[in-house]
Amino acid sequence: MHLNVQSIKNKIDEIDMFLSSNPCHVFCVNEHWLSPAEIALYTPEGFELVSSYCRTKSSHGGVAIFIKRNSNIEYVAQKVDHFCKEQLFEIAALLLPKLKLVIISIYRTPSSDIHQFIDQMETLNKDLLVKYRHHKIAYIGDINIDIRLKTPTVTHFQNMLRSNNLYCMNNKPTRLDACLDNIISNLTKDECQYGVINPVLSDHDSLWLMINCENYPTQQPEHIKRIRLLYPDNITKLRQKLSEVEWDRVYNCNSNGNAFNLFMNILTSLVQNCCPQIIKKMKTDGAPNRKKKHNWFTPELHDLRNTLIALHKMAKTGNLESKQRYKEARKNYRTEIQMAKQRANDAFIENSSNKCKAAWQNADYQTKMEEQDENNSIVEVGDEESIIISDVYAVEVNIGTYNEMKEDDDWNLSTDDDDDDIRRDVLFGMIQLLFVILSDPLSPQSPTHTCFRPDLTAYSNDSL
CATH class of the missing domain: 3.60.10.10 (Endonuclease/exonuclease/phosphatase)
Incomplete structure (x- = not known):
């Protein structure tokens, strides 16, 4: 154009x-x-x-x-x-x-x-x-x-x-x-x-x-995103499977690298089995379930525009009266556009449950900032109300038991390796990860909100 x-x-x-x-x-x-x-x-x-x-x-x-x-x-x-x-x-x-x-x-x-x-x-x-x-x-x-x-x-x-x-x-x-x-x-x-x-x-x-080109995209293509569905039954199954693992195999490995690889293989295999991934198709024009911008282009503006087009054609004839009518209509048209935008913005903010947030969304939209909604990390999919966990997933858990274990002198990790301290930290990191996984984020007794910080092990959906 x-x-x-x-x-x-x-x-x-x-x-x-x-x-x-x-x-x-x-x-x-x-x-x-x-x-x-x-x-x-x-x-x-x-x-x-x-x-x-x-x-x-x-x-x-x-x-x-x-x-x-x-x-x-x-x-x-x-x-x-x-x-x-x-x-x-x-x-x-x-x-x-x-x-x-x-x-x-x-x-x-x-x-x-x-x-x-x-x-x-x-x-x-x-x-x-x-x-x-x-x-x-x-x-x-x-x-x-x-x-x-x-x-x-x-x-x-x-x-x-x-x-x-x-x-x-x-x-x-x-x-x-x-x-x-x-x-x-x-x-x-x-x-x-x-x-x-x-x-x-x-x-x-x-x-x-x-x-006229066949390669030209007439519709916005879809791309695929892999997401992990975590049902309460799946979480329970994963916790049960993890509790049945003989972790001595990890402890008895002869090197830190082998111990870590075995630990991750066991954990990944169980998560894939108990909490499988699904494929979700998404449009490329933004985040899923993105809220659409309110429309200020009203039928009244459409009628005014048609009237302006007709007056513009009449003004081309050179008639002074037609030109004056066209100038006045165009001025009124611009004023109505501004008022329509203002009314749409006011209605959007007034009808929002969070008026402050709605006002900031308007400001962000004007500067073309593409930000996801506040609750975009957990959304519903389909009729099963499955929970989608974002790539950065963390829950607040009680790791007091882990801290007590770390301070316990009876927790002996002596080996023939020279890097006992390094191995101790690696295994403590593995144990902390287990405490995060074994805590039930869906139970009423534990926190259900996400704190949006990377967990210490960086174990995300992508790595799974």
Whole structure:
């Protein structure tokens, strides 16, 4: 999706609504009017900045490419700053390796020298043909060249494109009656679809490009996570099996390494047998059971937007009264967006059982912080209400017996090894682990909360 936004600062809410109505994976922006220090501060909701160019000597202009967050698309930002010339040839580039596609957001100021622009673009094309000779290339942006005009300059421009196996796709007007925004590519008509949308955000229409590729993920793929289910019966069975083990075999080993390996093999085998793992499929767009952000895009806003589109078309006729009505409607539209967001946030906080937490969740969402819910370490799965224990699992247990054993002089670990103290510490660590496992975290007499600190033995679900 491409849009000449003509200042993104005061239109970020409207852009969010436009992208929610016209979802895309890659969003290219011309004329963001931001400085290098500001560009990262104005990112559409659900997107992240990948590549950009900002002017340093003059105001306005600039280009940027945003990509949908968690869209499972591999991308590589391309360094093309050395090709950029302020006001003349402003670009940002992105490579999609799996699609073998290079996307370039491009902008040319109307008053700049068109012949210098053509020369600079040809220089870039030659470089791209060397680096990506087996890739597809798609320029998309406002070049301020109406390709429908039969002039020597336009003919020269199109001849340069043909010599590089490129052509202009769009021939529909994007600003009043002029076709100034275009898609320049070597994609064939069978490989893509494209069109023009009126976003009612600036005096330019938006361009969209859809790649017809079987490798392109139409749905977010699932990945697999292995989790260990701990039922009360399984815990009881594990405790029983551990109590039946003849641990003398571990103690009588001739070295610390052999003792530790035997201990871990016995423990791992019993845990796998008594508390088996299951496979849970999860979406890649975040944590499981993640709470969804409340929606502020109301039917009333949808109706206002349709009205604004109709008024925008009327204003294009040049009628002063229509233009004034459009300006007033747009001002009202922006105000209603802010109020809708505020009402949605207020309702979200008011209906939450923990209002303070809900307020912080709103703040975190605005800064795109992806944090798991407070109780994400223990969740229910299926109808059996199985308990999922996170990779960092610990319970508060009474290890007084272990401490007494460590201080008992009768607890003799004398061997022929020279490292009796080391072996003593290793075996005490094993014994402490057994006390943690043998304590029943599900019984009413013992604590049931997790303290979210690594246990001393670092014995997690992954190691099991």
